[in-house]
Amino acid sequence: MYSEKVMDHFRNPRNVGIISDADGIGEVGNPRCGDIMKVYIKVKDNIIEDVKYETYGCASAIASSSIASELIKGKTLEEAWKITNKAVAEALDGLPPIKMHCSVLAEEAIHKAINDYRKSHNLELWEERTHAEVIKEHQCNN
Amino acid sequence: MKKSIYMDYAATTFVRQEVLDEILPYFKDYYSNPSSLYSFAEDSKKAIKLARQRVASVINSKEEEIYFTSGGSESDNWAIKGIAFANKDKGNHIITSQIEHHAVLNAAKFLEKNGFTVTYLPVDSDGFIKLEDLRNAITDKTILVSIMFANNEIGTIEPISEIGKLCKEKGVYFHTDAVQVVGHLPIDVESMNIDLLSMSGHKFYGPKGVGVLYVKKGVKIENLIHGGAQEKGKRASTENVPGIVGLGKAIEIAQSEQNFEIKRLTALRDKLIDGILNKVSNTKLNGPTGNLRLPNNVNISFLGVEGETLLFDLDDAGVFVSTGSACASGSLEPSHVLLSIGLSHELAHGSIRLTLGLNTTEEDVDYVLEILPKIIEKRRAMSPIWSE
Amino acid sequence: MKKSIYMDYAATTFVRQEVLDEILPYFKDYYSNPSSLYSFAEDSKKAIKLARQRVASVINSKEEEIYFTSGGSESDNWAIKGIAFANKDKGNHIITSQIEHHAVLNAAKFLEKNGFTVTYLPVDSDGFIKLEDLRNAITDKTILVSIMFANNEIGTIEPISEIGKLCKEKGVYFHTDAVQVVGHLPIDVESMNIDLLSMSGHKFYGPKGVGVLYVKKGVKIENLIHGGAQEKGKRASTENVPGIVGLGKAIEIAQSEQNFEIKRLTALRDKLIDGILNKVSNTKLNGPTGNLRLPNNVNISFLGVEGETLLFDLDDAGVFVSTGSACASGSLEPSHVLLSIGLSHELAHGSIRLTLGLNTTEEDVDYVLEILPKIIEKRRAMSPIWSE
Ligand SMILES: Cc1ncc(COP(=O)(O)O)c(C=O)c1O
Ligand SMILES: Cc1ncc(COP(=O)(O)O)c(C=O)c1O
Ligand code: FES
Ligand code: FES
Numbered sequence: 001m002y003s004e005k006v007m008d009h010f011r012n013p014r015n016v017g018i019i020s021d022a023d024g025i026g027e028v029g030n031p032r033c034g035d036i037m038k039v040y041i042k043v044k045d046n047i048i049e050d051v052k053y054e055t056y057g058c059a060s061a062i063a064s065s066s067i068a069s070e071l072i073k074g075k076t077l078e079e080a081w082k083i084t085n086k087a088v089a090e091a092l093d094g095l096p097p098i099k100m101h102c103s104v105l106a107e108e109a110i111h112k113a114i115n116d117y118r119k120s121h122n123l124e125l126w127e128e129r130t131h132a133e134v135i136k137e138h139q140c141n142n
Numbered sequence: 143m144k145k146s147i148y149m150d151y152a153a154t155t156f157v158r159q160e161v162l163d164e165i166l167p168y169f170k171d172y173y174s175n176p177s178s179l180y181s182f183a184e185d186s187k188k189a190i191k192l193a194r195q196r197v198a199s200v201i202n203s204k205e206e207e208i209y210f211t212s213g214g215s216e217s218d219n220w221a222i223k224g225i226a227f228a229n230k231d232k233g234n235h236i237i238t239s240q241i242e243h244h245a246v247l248n249a250a251k252f253l254e255k256n257g258f259t260v261t262y263l264p265v266d267s268d269g270f271i272k273l274e275d276l277r278n279a280i281t282d283k284t285i286l287v288s289i290m291f292a293n294n295e296i297g298t299i300e301p302i303s304e305i306g307k308l309c310k311e312k313g314v315y316f317h318t319d320a321v322q323v324v325g326h327l328p329i330d331v332e333s334m335n336i337d338l339l340s341m342s343g344h345k346f347y348g349p350k351g352v353g354v355l356y357v358k359k360g361v362k363i364e365n366l367i368h369g370g371a372q373e374k375g376k377r378a379s380t381e382n383v384p385g386i387v388g389l390g391k392a393i394e395i396a397q398s399e400q401n402f403e404i405k406r407l408t409a410l411r412d413k414l415i416d417g418i419l420n421k422v423s424n425t426k427l428n429g430p431t432g433n434l435r436l437p438n439n440v441n442i443s444f445l446g447v448e449g450e451t452l453l454f455d456l457d458d459a460g461v462f463v464s465t466g467s468a469c470a471s472g473s474l475e476p477s478h479v480l481l482s483i484g485l486s487h488e489l490a491h492g493s494i495r496l497t498l499g500l501n502t503t504e505e506d507v508d509y510v511l512e513i514l515p516k517i518i519e520k521r522r523a524m525s526p527i528w529s530e
Numbered sequence: 531m532k533k534s535i536y537m538d539y540a541a542t543t544f545v546r547q548e549v550l551d552e553i554l555p556y557f558k559d560y561y562s563n564p565s566s567l568y569s570f571a572e573d574s575k576k577a578i579k580l581a582r583q584r585v586a587s588v589i590n591s592k593e594e595e596i597y598f599t600s601g602g603s604e605s606d607n608w609a610i611k612g613i614a615f616a617n618k619d620k621g622n623h624i625i626t627s628q629i630e631h632h633a634v635l636n637a638a639k640f641l642e643k644n645g646f647t648v649t650y651l652p653v654d655s656d657g658f659i660k661l662e663d664l665r666n667a668i669t670d671k672t673i674l675v676s677i678m679f680a681n682n683e684i685g686t687i688e689p690i691s692e693i694g695k696l697c698k699e700k701g702v703y704f705h706t707d708a709v710q711v712v713g714h715l716p717i718d719v720e721s722m723n724i725d726l727l728s729m730s731g732h733k734f735y736g737p738k739g740v741g742v743l744y745v746k747k748g749v750k751i752e753n754l755i756h757g758g759a760q761e762k763g764k765r766a767s768t769e770n771v772p773g774i775v776g777l778g779k780a781i782e783i784a785q786s787e788q789n790f791e792i793k794r795l796t797a798l799r800d801k802l803i804d805g806i807l808n809k810v811s812n813t814k815l816n817g818p819t820g821n822l823r824l825p826n827n828v829n830i831s832f833l834g835v836e837g838e839t840l841l842f843d844l845d846d847a848g849v850f851v852s853t854g855s856a857c858a859s860g861s862l863e864p865s866h867v868l869l870s871i872g873l874s875h876e877l878a879h880g881s882i883r884l885t886l887g888l889n890t891t892e893e894d895v896d897y898v899l900e901i902l903p904k905i906i907e908k909r910r911a912m913s914p915i916w917s918e
Contacts, residue, residue, distance in 0.1 A: 001567055010454060016524045031527060034448055034476060034491030038526035054526035058450040062524075146570070153566055154768055157557040169545040169553075169737065178541055178852060179838065180845040182534070212600030212739065215757040215767035227644070245757030245766055252756050256615070344768060349557065351600065351739055351770025366754070368640050369603040369633030378633055379603035380542055380732060382739025385773075450567065457568040464566060 026112025145460030193390025297439030533848030581778025685827030
């Protein structure tokens with residue numbers, strides 16, 4: 001069902017944890033949907049110096065947050081912002097269609113964390129895409 | 143060596159050797175179409191008759207009341223749509239429960255789109271329907287009550303005899319989906335006043351793709367599969383002789399060891415339940431305890447962890463379990479059964495089902511009790527909704 | 531030793547050894563429910579995928595257009611009722627022929643009782659429908675045309691490509707019951723413009739109790755068996771893995787030897803037909819001659835003798851044939867197919883069908899040609915409606 005890459009990141013999730021003095025925190029998801037992702041970033045000179053996260057969700061949600069943490073670490077905020085859910089899914093060698101929503105959570109959590117940082121630094125907020133915009137075919141009844 | 147412990151017997155079972163032995167000759171030797179008239183067809187004709195007798199004797203029906211189908215889903219669909227279409231002049235109201243298998247629920251939903259109304263009875267926190275609710279729901283338009291014998295996710299055994307009695311009193315047909323029960327617990331359609339009953343071969347060590355609908359003599363039912371004159375004209379299609387033979391043999395063996403297995407599995411089940419609840423905090427057993435729970439069913443929710451995660455972690459450790467029912471896998475929705483017994487979405491998402499069977503040993507249970515707490519601990523540690 | 535010559539391959543076939551070999555591991559080793567998520571389910575999942583690919587490649591469809599069912603009758607019922615219920619907002623008119631299998635005819639009759647109207651096209655004396663009749667029958671209420679690919683009793687091969695083209699032109703769904711054709715003749719759903727096609731595993735050396743409905747992508751169809759999410763939510767029930775594996779293997783082998791078998795069987799068929807017609811007076815071949823007849827089908831009426839009599843006399847001589855189709859056996863009505871091609875009741879009652887297959891040899895044909903004239907002679911001698 002899942003690629004080897006997904007299973008690898010699921011079994012050994014990278015960068016798990018919390019950053020107690022984080023510069024930005026993004027939490028997305030809904031326990032009603034069975035998933036919550038909380039991303040912590042540490043920013044220095046516009047670069048994501050460190051990233052940690054906690055994830056409650058299915059195997060692909062855990063793998064998505066793990067690979068996303070690797071993708072944004074060391075990137076500028078602009079670069080990190082551009083990492084889409086598709087990039088997350090591709091980095092995992094693909095996700096089943098019904099699980100694309102887990103990769104969306106990763107994108108959203110990163111965006112929220114970056115905007116949280118920008119807000120606290122009185123920077124203009126960047127525009128986030130909505131969940132429904134990103135995956136149209138997927139229906140959420142919650 | 144990597145462990146390989148199957149704990150998903152409610153999803154499907156292997157075909158046991160004695161059953162396979164009995165099936166094999168019907169593929170290449172006695173392969174004739176049982177409806178044929180020549181002597182060569184005698185063997186396959188007799189084989190089907192024997193299977194019918196075996197099934198009838200286990201549920202205490204008459205041989206002519208047993209109709210072979212392609213599985214539990216077809217039996218459920220046939221019962222519900224067949225009664226509806228044949229009795230629509232009498233009424234257009236059907237009663238079932240919120241925790242039925244999707245084969246029943248989705249057949250009912252189809253009927254709702256085609257002129258019928260359906261009442262979905264609620265259940266209490268252990269999954270039991272209330273007789274009073276049923277009594278109140280029956281109107282003079284009601285033609286069918288369909289309540290499952292036991293639930294496939296949480297193991298709740300419904301008050302079938304009482305439902306049967308009530309339906310008889312009210313003159314309403316009573317169908318029960320006994321897919322999780324046949325072969326595992328005693329059933330008596332006569333004393334329980336059951337008019338229609340579904341079963342599926344692959345849930346009791348028979349083959350997949352074959353099932354039974356018991357239809358009490360005199361019950362007015364329309365075909366689901368129209369066509370040839372097989373099964374007394376009620377279910378068309380060339381008989382699946384090997385499948386039918388296998389189902390017959392499997393039900394006979396299951397019956398012979400039933401008492402022994404009920405005791406053995408109940409003990410293993412309770413050891414597993416108690417062990418998990420004791421070793422892991424913030425858990426909840428779904429479904430009742432004791433005799434009103436299927437002997438082989440364990441269903442537990444873990445706060446702060448998602449069920450699919452546990453499934454894959456257990457898979458890595460060589461233990462095969464499920465979250466909810468196999469056929470709902472791949473859906474993002476939490477189980478309708480768990481929501482119906484009042485679980486929050488969160489707890490419903492965090493549940494796994496472990497179902498035991500013939501090859502399950504005490505060592506298997508011990509092994510699960512050893513690894514599961516560690517898995518939970520690891521996943522809770524990374525969960526944003528968990529804090530000790 | 532007593533002869534044992536099976537000449538009823540159109541009723542059912544044995545499962546060939548290579549197919550059985552491929553099936554066996556799925557009963558006890560790879561027995562998992564393919565919908566399960568754990569790694570143990572990979573084998574059964576892959577096996578089903580392979581079977582789907584094999585079927586798709588033989589009829590030139592896409593893999594996702596193949597849905598496994600419990601046999602030809604279910605496929606026919608699903609196609610006809612499924613299209614009807616899903617498209618009733620567009621129209622309530624269905625067209626089929628008078629010589630369809632009962633699975634089609636009785637599904638259509640069910641719909642007639644539930645708000646649909648059905649046109650049953652007549653056929654000519656060889657069993658062919660006329661394209662003009664079809665064209666004239668199509669109205670703006672027509673939602674489905676269901677015409678069989680080839681007839682199971684008299685072997686007539688209908689003008690499928692032309693029907694497909696016409697239906698496409700008119701924007702009407704086209705279903706064809708290809709149960710007698712799959713594995714035996716080339717089929718291309720793409721170039722033939724077929725929207726739905728039924729097949730059944732046990733007609734081409736696969737197992738009984740498993741079939742396929744091909745449903746072209748985009749076709750709007752309601753489920754026949756509602757329930758779980760199997761088969762992309764279109765056909766519920768735990769997959770019959772051994773059955774599906776067997777059907778896939780069987781169709782692959784059948785395809786590989788198809789050209790050879792067509793030639794071989796056509797020669798045997800024509801020898802048998804010519805032999806009987808030459809040796810016995812007052813006979814009539816039912817169905818066409820040449821390429822528009824199924825390569826393995828012989829159907830002949832004998833004036834003054836009843837078909838069932840012949841069946842039993844041949845049985846005594848070790849030859850197994852049928853009168854009409856197996857599933858109509860036990861009915862006293864003469865075949866609806868033979869009446870539709872214009873036979874008198876008398877001639878229709880006096881017909882037998884001999885269908886050839888893998889194990890049929892020229893010696894078998896010679897043997898039948900030796901004994902059959904004697905049997906006819908004996909029975910005619912005692913017949914009140916026969917005088918030389
Ligand atoms: C033309 C035709 N359609 C449908 C069927 C039904 O197939 P099954 O008996 O596998 O359901 C048959 C054979 O029985 C047939 O010959
Ligand atoms: C309670 C119940 N009903 C019906 C079914 C459907 O049976 P099958 O998958 O054999 O069609 C199942 C199992 O899948 C079940 O557990
Ligand atoms: S947010 Fe509920 S499933 Fe996507
Ligand atoms: S976390 Fe919701 S489906 Fe993956």
